[in-house]
Amino acid sequence: MTRTAKNNAPAKTTKPKRKTKASIVEALLERKDGSSLADICKATGWQTHSSRAFLTGLRKKGREVVRYKNDKGASIYKLTTLDTGEGGA
Template sequence: MTTETKQKPKTAAAKAARAKPTRREQLAKLLSRKSGASIAQIQKTFGWQPHSARAAISALRKAGTEIERSDTDKGSVYRIAGEG
């Protein structure tokens, strides 16, 4: 006797797993807004400490995304350069 196991195709499983955007994709979307995002906004959105938010921005930079920083009364605001 053989037992058949029904397996979903790997492509369907991969699509289901990718339904939710990654943190990197969510951060990129936040930074691509016209107003950009401050460290405080990133902290509130993801529940991160300030050093974790800055590290995530640094990781995007290392991946080739050009990010600009501007100083405001409320602190530094980060945005993806060249968009918006």
């Protein structure tokens, strides 16, 4: 029996998506309640100024990052979707 190229090809496996610090922070910011700066620092090991700089970088890339105060007075950051106004009535 002869083998065809189809039979000799190795099976494709999907690699799990690489978990970067940036993807971790974005996941934290996409949560329903957002994330505090302390949570971001703890999850990434970054200092506060580095975490704030990352948030600024997201804004420069066109992502909308909102900040609000929770009931304890702590700042909470959250990614929101931008409403471009296209496709509306």
